[in-house]
Each structure stands twice: as structure tokens, then as C-alpha cells.
Amino acid sequence: MENSYDIAIIGGGIIGLATARALGERAPKARLVVLEKEAKLATHQTGNNSGVIHSGIYYKPGSYKAKLCVEGKGLMLDFCNKHGIRVDHVGKVIVATEQAELPRLQTLYERGVANGVPVEMIDPAQLREIEPHANAIRAIRSPSTAIVDYKEVCAAMTRELTARGVAIETGAQVTAIKRGSGAIELVTPRAVVRATRIVNCAGLYSDVVARMAGAKVDLRIIPFRGEYYMIRPERQDIVRGLIYPVPDPEFPFLGVHLTRTVHGEVEAGPNAVLAFAREGYRFGTVKPTELAGTLTYSGFWQMARKYWRTGSYEMYRSLSKNAFVQALQRLVPVLRPEDVTRGGAGVRAQAVSPDGSLVDDFRIVAEADAIHVLNAPSPGATASLAIGRHIAGLATETFGFK
Numbered sequence: 157m158e159n160s161y162d163i164a165i166i167g168g169g170i171i172g173l174a175t176a177r178a179l180g181e182r183a184p185k186a187r188l189v190v191l192e193k194e195a196k197l198a199t200h201q202t203g204n205n206s207g208v209i210h211s212g213i214y215y216k217p218g219s220y221k222a223k224l225c226v227e228g229k230g231l232m233l234d235f236c237n238k239h240g241i242r243v244d245h246v247g248k249v250i251v252a253t254e255q256a257e258l259p260r261l262q263t264l265y266e267r268g269v270a271n272g273v274p275v276e277m278i279d280p281a282q283l284r285e286i287e288p289h290a291n292a293i294r295a296i297r298s299p300s301t302a303i304v305d306y307k308e309v310c311a312a313m314t315r316e317l318t319a320r321g322v323a324i325e326t327g328a329q330v331t332a333i334k335r336g337s338g339a340i341e342l343v344t345p346r347a348v349v350r351a352t353r354i355v356n357c358a359g360l361y362s363d364v365v366a367r368m369a370g371a372k373v374d375l376r377i378i379p380f381r382g383e384y385y386m387i388r389p390e391r392q393d394i395v396r397g398l399i400y401p402v403p404d405p406e407f408p409f410l411g412v413h414l415t416r417t418v419h420g421e422v423e424a425g426p427n428a429v430l431a432f433a434r435e436g437y438r439f440g441t442v443k444p445t446e447l448a449g450t451l452t453y454s455g456f457w458q459m460a461r462k463y464w465r466t467g468s469y470e471m472y473r474s475l476s477k478n479a480f481v482q483a484l485q486r487l488v489p490v491l492r493p494e495d496v497t498r499g500g501a502g503v504r505a506q507a508v509s510p511d512g513s514l515v516d517d518f519r520i521v522a523e524a525d526a527i528h529v530l531n532a533p534s535p536g537a538t539a540s541l542a543i544g545r546h547i548a549g550l551a552t553e554t555f556g557f558k
Contacts, residue, residue, distance in 0.1 A: 161187045161323070163551070164342055164351035166330050166365055168192025169202040170306055170537050171529060172357035173313040174544030179355075180320050182548040188322045189351070191344060193329030198310040200435065201359050202537060204502030206384075206415045206423055208398065209233070209243065209302040210535040213250075213268035213275055214410070220518040221535065222271045224546060228539035229300070235541060236304060239312040242418050246397035248301035249283060251292035253486050257402040258294060264402070265296055274300045289394045289488050301398055303418050306537050325349075330358075333368045340369075340525060353555045355547060356528040360434040360505040366521075366528040375507045375515060375530060376453045379434045379446075380409075382426025383474055384499035385481075387414070391495040392422045399487050404466075409504075410534070412473075412483045424484050424496055428504070429474045430467065437501045439474070458512025507531035518543065522550045 163179055165172050168190050176190050194200075209232055215221035236243045252261040261277075268275030276297045278286075283295045317324060325346070332343040333354075342349040358365040363377045387395065400413040409428040416422050430450075433443035450456050460467065473479040481493045507515035507530055518539075519531035527550055532543060 159347060159350055160339075161189045161349065161351045163188050163353045163355060163555070164340075164349055165190045165355045165357055166342070167357035167359055167362075168194070168197040168324065168326065169200060169357065169359055170198060170310055170313075170540045171359075171532055171543055173197065173310055173317065174540040175355055175357055175547045176317055176322050176544075177313055178541070178544035178548035179551060180317065180322055182552055189349060190317070190322065190324045191328040191330055191342065191349065192324070192326045195326050197314060197324070197326065198307050201502060201505060202306050202310060204437070204500065205306060205534070205537055206426075207303050207305055207417055208415060208538070209304055210538040211248070211268070211273045211275075211298045211300045212271045212535075213264055213273050213296070213298050214403065215267065215271065215535075216517075217267060217270040220520075221516075221539070222267075224518065224539040224542040225535045226271055226273065228535070228542035231541035232304070232309070232538060233302070235312070236309065241304060241308050241312060243302050243304050244416075244418050245300070245302045246416055247286070248298040248398035248400060249278075249287055249290060249292075250296040250298065250400045250402060251283065251290055251487055252294045252402050253292055255293070260402045261294060261296060268296070268298070273298065287396055287399055289490050290399050291487060291489050303398070303416065305418050330365060330368070333365075333370075335370070352525070353551070354526045355551070356526065359532075360503060362505065362528060362530050363507070366530060369526050369528070371521065371523060371526065371528055373528075373530065375509050375519070376449070376455060377434070377505045378450055378456060378459070378508045379431040379436060380428045380504045380506050381431040381436055381501050382428055382504055383501045384423045384425035385477075385496040386499040387422035387424060388495055388497060392420070394488060394490060395422045401487060412480065414484065414487060423499060424480075425499070426502065427470050427473050427480070429470045431503050434505075435503060437503060453508070455508045455510045455512050458510070459508055459514065460512075462512055504533050505531075506533060520547065520550070522554045524554065527551060527554070
């Protein structure tokens with residue numbers, strides 16, 4: 157491993173790779189390295205999501221999420237087209253199943269229009285033409301929502317980066333960050349890597365890395381596990397594309413939904429339950445020091461006070477297949493418990509403020525010699541190429557690279 161670089165990117169998920177790509181375009185002479193702690197890239201959030209290329213309908217106009225999702229969707233489609241990566245333009249419906257949801261559905265429609273997203277309000281008869289088994293009193297159709305395999309996207313990014321001479325080091329967990337004379341020393345199990353600047357894209361550990369680098373961070377990553385069920389192959393024809401509920405505006409999770417994948421499967425989920433480890437993909441995975449970090453954070457208890465009813469129901473639904481299926485039956489009434497089998501799980505890195513509020517928008521902080529991506533949940537993968545460009549722009553301003 158060469159030990160001296162201009163910029164070290166910490167984290168080899170889709171945002172880290174997209175950032176390395178954008179930095180390489182902005183500063184082609186800069187020596188770049190991507191440091192990934194696992195043996196493979198895209199192991200965590202990137203490798204365990206549902207593969208949706210979001211249209212940008214959900215996000216508050218003017219927010220980073222709205223701007224970067226819409227921009228990122230276009231960049232992602234172009235990238236996939238260039239690299240021959242399969243994208244299915246299946247479209248999405250967001251269904252209101254009761255009167256109380258109609259004002260929220262209208263708000264989503266207005267957000268979609270404000271964000272420049274193709275969006276259409278439809279009635280039950282129109283919905284049946286798109287999704288014959290879906291249930292709603294009113295729905296939104298988002299025809300530009302698509303699906304992809306983000307691991308294939310990352311593999312193509314990796315090939316590009318390698319061809320450009322960007323160093324990619326796996327098994328290189330950063331365990332300490334020290335500042336020396338004119339350089340930042342990143343201690344990894346294999347070597348001490350020196351860099352003039354760093355970009356922290358460490359996902360589930362982004363706040364840990366930021367504090368390691370001496371940044372004043374006023375939030376904490378709380379891990380939420382999202383569990384999936386799979387629709388049995390013989391019943392997959394009940395879902396043609398993507399069927400989503402109307403989300404709760406107070407809770408930055410989209411609710412359990414049905415998603416067709418590019419591999420022909422249909423996923424049901426995810427829920428959102430507190431994980432007892434930052435990489436707690438199973439209920440029984442507990443890391444005492446990480447759980448203690450969550451439980452001793454005042455923001456966690458403030459959050460728990462606000463959302464204890466929702467959290468309790470999510471935990472119950474995690475343990476009860478019937479409760480999970482009942483939530484899905486609101487969207488597709490013909491679904492039965494025997495139609496689904498347990499699938500995998502992902503873990504979402506959710507930034508929580510000291511007052512217990514869940515940080516909704518992307519949070520990217522620039523310092524003199526470091527940029528920290530502290531909150532980039534969904535639609536982070538969709539927006540990744542746009543986030544990379546945004547970070548490269550910040551680097552040009554704060555690091556002085558050209």
C-alpha cells in the first residue's frame with residue numbers, strides 16, 4: 157500500500173465510491189485512496205437496500221434530498237446506460253387506504269410537482285389498471301421510479317476508479333486518526349496511511365470517524381434494522397412494480413412496502429426496529445459497547461419519548477409474521493401469511509439530534525481538512541453521484557483543489 161495521498165475517502169459504499177469518482181474528475185492529478193474496513197466493497201447499507209431509483213417525490217422542496225435525488229436519478233440512469241447495467245422502469249404507486257391519509261397524499265403530490273417529478277393523482281379504477289391487486293381510495297402514480305442492483309453499480313464504479321489509478325484498499329478499517337506536520341495519519345490494520353485531506357463516508361460509523369478526526373459532532377448515529385419478507389415465486393404476479401403506503405410525515409421511514417427487484421423477486425418491507433449493534437442485521441446481534449452508546453445518549457431517550465408507540469409496534473411487527481402481513485394487506489388485501497417467507501435485513505444509519513429529532517435531510521459538514529457525510533439515508537443510493545459531485549464542489553472550495 158502506498159502511504160501518501162492527497163485525499164483519503166473513508167468508506168467503500170456507494171457514496172464513498174461516487175465521491176472518489178467525482179473528486180477524480182474535479183482534480184485528475186490528485187492522488188486518491190478509498191479505505192474500506194470490510195473485505196468487499198458495498199457490504200453494508202449499499203449492499204442491503206431494495207434497489208430503488210427514487211424519483212424525488214417525498215422530499216421537501218429546496219432540501220438537499222429533493223435537489224440531489226432528482227439530479228442523482230438522472231446521473232444514475234446515464235451511468236447505468238453507459239455501463240450496460242440493467243434498469244427496470246417499473247414505476248411506483250403510493251396508495252391512501254383511508255380518508256385520514258388523503259391530505260398527506262396531496263402534500264406528496266404537491267412536493268412531486270414542486271420538485272419537477274412526473275407525478276399523477278389517480279382513482280381506484282386507474283390504480284387497478286396499473287396494480288390490479290392494490291387497494292386504495294386514491295393513489296399517486298410515479299412513473300419515473302425505477303429499480304437497479306446497486307452492487308452492480310458499485311462494481312462498475314470500482315472498475316472506473318481502478319482504471320484511473322485510484323487506490324482502493326479493503327480490510328483497511330481506520331482505527332485512529334492523528335494529525336502530524338502537514339498530514340493526517342490514518343491508522344489501519346495493514347499500514348498507516350497519510351493524507352493531506354480526508355472525506356468521511358463511513359455510513360454507520362460516520363459519527364465515530366468524525367469524532368476520531370476531532371470534529372465537533374452534535375448528533376449520533378442510531379442504527380435501525382429493516383427486515384424484509386419475500387413473496388413466494390408462485391405469488392409474485394400479484395405485484396407488478398412498487399406499491400408504497402402514504403408515509404408518516406413525523407417519521408423519516410417510508411413504511412412497509414412491496415418492491416419488485418431487477419432479479420425478478422418481490423420484497424416486502426422493511427420495518428424499522430432499533431438494532432442493538434451498528435451492524436446488527438439480526439435480532440440476536442448485540443454489541444454491548446455500541447448498545448451502551450445508544451442508551452447513554454440523551455437524544456435516544458428524547459426520541460424514545462416521542463416515538464415509543466411507533467417503536468413498540470415496529471418491534472411487535474418484527475416478532476410477529478401475522479402483524480407484518482396485516483400491514484401489507486392494507487396495500488394488497490389478497491396477500492396471505494403463507495405467501496411470504498422471511499428474507500434478509502439491512503441497517504439504516506439514522507442520525508439523531510440531542511433533542512431526539514430524527515435528522516431528515518442529508519447532513520454534510522465541511523472543515524478545513526475534512527468533509528464528513530453524517531446523514532445520507534434513503535435516497536442516498538439514488539442521489540450518490542450527485543452527492544459525490546456536491547462533495548467534490550465542497551472540496552474545491554475548502555481544500556483548494558482544482
